[in-house]
Amino acid sequence: MNLNDKQRVEMANWEYASLDVGDPIKIKDIGTVGYVEEIVDNKETGEQAYIITPEKLPKNPTSSDLNKVTNVTVLYRGSTMPGKGDDWVKDWINTDLPAGSQIIGGGQQKPPAQFKSASQTLDNAMSRYKNAMFDVYGHSLGSMNGQYAVSDTKYPDRIHAAYLYEGPNIHSLLNDTQRKTAEKLNQRIFNYIDDKDYIAIGYAKASTVGMLIRIDSKKASDAIEQHMWGGYQFDKDGSIRTTTNMKIQLKMAQVDIVMQDQLKTLALLATRLTKSGGHLSASEQIYLDSSEVFIIVDGVASMVESSFSEIIQVCRQAIKETEEHWQDTVQRAQNVASHLSYYEVMDALTSGGATKARIMDEPVTYYEEKIAKAEKIKKEYQALVTEIKAGIEAQLSLDSALAKELQL
Template identity: 45%
Template sequence: MTNNYSDEQRVDIAKEEYAEYKEGQPAMIDEGATTIGYVSKVVNNKETGEQAYIITDVELPNNPTPEQAASVNNVTVIYRGSSEPFKEDDWMKDWLDNDIPIGKQILTNDFTGPTLQLKSSAKTLDAQMELYENARFDIYGHSLGSMNGQYALAASKYPERIGGAYLYQGPNIYGLLTKEQKLQADKLRDQIFNYVDFKDVIPIGYDLKGIGIVIPVKSKEDVGMIDRHMWGGYQYDSNGNLSVPEGKMIAIRTAQTKIFIKDQLGTLGKLAAKLRASGGGLSSSEEIFLDSQCVLAIANGVYQLVQQAIQDLAKEYDTQITEIEELWDDTLEIARNIGSHLNDSEMIEALSAGGCTKQTLVTQPVTDLKDKFSEIKSIGADYVSLVDQIKAGVEEQLAADQDLARQVANL
């Protein structure tokens, strides 16, 4: 199941592409507090320069059996970016055979096709999808790793099993795709989050159509060139949400909700298949449970949108209230300058005679805004109550049917 990571945590996952892992090790973020999975394969293709980590949600032995591979529900593929020039043995493969040739295609608008590393990255993804045939896949990549991810997504034989893709600071390679690959990339658009700090000189080509939802990052100003390319300009709020233009936030949250719902319904599909296999068919209680869980999956997805919308509106209302309060202070300051011969009481009386009072300019508008926001929060609370009622009904059903509860617990 796709985890509900924050934007900041997803950046940290992508940063793990530059860590040194060995097969079998846990991959962790949040200073070791959060395990994202276990490294099942370290890809180091000497011929093409491709480097990547394959991370499964369950720990596996070397050469897992088909049954063990079938137990994997989620795989994270992290493509590594370019090696630092002159400091690592493989840097020429990255820069001379990939970065520079691809950059030339983009800058000249003369597209001749993918490099060997892009092709091998696509083969890596397909091979892992064939090995872990029951799993959904999340893709991460930075810089050259972003280009590898873009191409692998567009060329994959199994696009229906892509969960989400989180790509950072990579040039736009849409132009070098075939017609069929462009169509596939377009279909996957709402599952691909392509983050770009446009103050960075590396992500070029976005004057043309890009792969996925291209998200401009609202970045810091005073950041060095190398640091900026390595996420140094990214800014987050206290909840780990990345600072992006308001107009993009709705598209991002809607796409994330669609991924969440699709993932939940996919899990329910596996449960239904398991229940059918165990008894030859579905009992009435099992059908009721699956129907209620489908409703719950959609309700939870919409709930995420509702909560995000309320958070966004809270910020907007706070901004408006601050502006209203500042308007009264500005009005008083202007009045003092114009009527310098009046004391404060006389000045306020004169403003009142003209219809300008704190009650009309501040108190009443602020009260109206707070009332409107309270109404919105009340609607949100009603929705939360509905979701809780559905959850309670499911829990009651599981409590009454222990065999069903056991099947769900073992999924």
């Protein structure tokens, strides 16, 4: 499911909705993206979650039905409002407060029971949908549950991505094995934090579960709204506002996920092409050997093109803003010290550490290097596309039956 940052926040927000099995999950400008297949409401621990599948399954799905599901989304719900029913006690008293105390004070690692049941929910779903990759979403307490679940899973290779928002940092509560899993999945776990949100604690100079993304937020009307994504800002294309460097890191991680998706598509193709004897024909093997590169290059080429074009655009905008910042710095200094000459103003700025080299030249050089690297990769992909297509088409022409089966 290819969503932008804004749409992913909308997806995560569904965790707070009152849903029934079979209800559709809809995203603005896209429509229905899935259906509620299972509702988790653990009365003992307070954990609440929704299991979402892309297609609506029969009321009593067969093993064949379940095995056809290739993607599952798990939405972990955040804390119930204090005083609302009995569940808030399990969320706040039994989970949030003990976890927060350990995160702030350190000491013994003792994950709350809800964390463990959240992990069990994920692994149970992975056992049920044996051929599916999993996307995990969570906000606040749901983020903590998600952080723990993906770090504790028995099947880390089946985590497609995790999008976690405004949850305290639980890295210190993990054991060594869980930390290794979290590190392995670092480029697939996107941990969004608004520094104006008082709930998102434990991130100052600490290891984290996943890639930490400090957003460029605005001040919301109150603390609750700030916590509930009220400070989040998005560009016109739905990208979340953050630092230029983080935008580049995010885009590179997203490209890597798509490349891995293409390789899995190739593996499924290999299964389909395998004949009754259990072996690939010579032509089929040659096709797959070539296609491992072809799928990456041609299947991802358009995204690589657009992704690096976006990175280049971001870098060029950063260069423009950096140059304007230097000019503004000089202008403001001249306005304040109007009695000094231009060279005296420059000497004063230099003595205070505000040099042109530090403020403008070094950042501009950094971004120009990023642009050059992106341009180089784009050209390499374009050359490979042409070369690989020619090679594969030449091989397939030797086996018209295979070409017909593949419809190329």
